[in-house]
Amino acid sequence: MKYQKLPVFFLYLFFACAACNKDEIIAEKAVHVVINGYNGSDDKLQVNIDTTRYEETSSNAKSLLQPASLVGFNAVYTYRPGSGEQVLTIKNPLTDSIVYSSPLPASGTKMLINFLYIDGKIQELHPPAANASTNKLGFYVRYQGNEAPFDISLYRRDAATGMEYRHYLAKNVRPGNWIYIDYVPVENFINKNDVNNSTVYFTKAGTVDQWAFLDDETQSKLSVQGLGFPKEDEKGLVQPYFIIPRGWELGFSRLFFYPDKK
Numbered sequence: 001m002k003y004q005k006l007p008v009f010f011l012y013l014f015f016a017c018a019a020c021n022k023d024e025i026i027a028e029k030a031v032h033v034v035i036n037g038y039n040g041s042d043d044k045l046q047v048n049i050d051t052t053r054y055e056e057t058s059s060n061a062k063s064l065l066q067p068a069s070l071v072g073f074n075a076v077y078t079y080r081p082g083s084g085e086q087v088l089t090i091k092n093p094l095t096d097s098i099v100y101s102s103p104l105p106a107s108g109t110k111m112l113i114n115f116l117y118i119d120g121k122i123q124e125l126h127p128p129a130a131n132a133s134t135n136k137l138g139f140y141v142r143y144q145g146n147e148a149p150f151d152i153s154l155y156r157r158d159a160a161t162g163m164e165y166r167h168y169l170a171k172n173v174r175p176g177n178w179i180y181i182d183y184v185p186v187e188n189f190i191n192k193n194d195v196n197n198s199t200v201y202f203t204k205a206g207t208v209d210q211w212a213f214l215d216d217e218t219q220s221k222l223s224v225q226g227l228g229f230p231k232e233d234e235k236g237l238v239q240p241y242f243i244i245p246r247g248w249e250l251g252f253s254r255l256f257f258y259p260d261k262k
């Protein structure tokens with residue numbers, strides 16, 4: 001009889017172990033970490049969370065933050081609650097100096113970081129408060145060696161009729177400063193298709209055909225698709241953009257963004 005009971009014993013043991021493993025899996029917490037912005041230093045910067053280092057070989061992140069480049073770090077970090085405070089740091093591995101540090105959120109599953117490291121220091125963002133009656137769009141253009149003013153406009157050419165439409169977002173803007181504007185979708189730029197088929201133009205102040213950056217069209221315009229511009233009936237959003245000519249195109253990073261917005 002005792003030989004017949006052995007399989008039952010092992011069966012109980014199997015389910016007991018499975019239950020233990022299930023409890024261990026449930027006990028782990030996962031945090032989605034997203035870092036957007038710009039590394040304006042001459043060195044690569046490294047992201048660390050507790051003892052985890054995200055390096056060139058990391059498969060779950062865009063490895064190191066490259067010098068003089070836009071930042072788009074994206075990783076999922078898991079840990080066991082009760083194992084102590086988990087701190088994210090961004091450091092220069094050459095000098096072992098920490099340039100940014102913040103604990104992971106005590107609640108929630110997302111950590112969204114705006115990281116602008118320019119001229120050897122973190123640039124603090126001071127976005128305006130949300131307003132339920134409008135949207136707030138912010139622009140910061142890094143264009144070194146040139147302080148000439150420029151205009152920012154929304155442009156669309158109707159593919160069926162050939163009609164051209166333009167709406168000015170801001171005029172006489174200068175590089176190196178934040179500017180925030182009130183924005184709600186306007187006529188000819190209201191529905192989703194019209195907005196996604198539009199382009200943001202940066203032209204020299206007072207002109208419509210002289211490109212603001214390096215006198216080059218590709219480095220002076222951005223497709224609205226991907227910028228997450230407010231569409232019809234959307235209000236109360238605050239959306240800053242960091243913008244920089246990159247030698248072959250105009251680059252941008254969405255800050256203080258809404259990750260679920262399409």
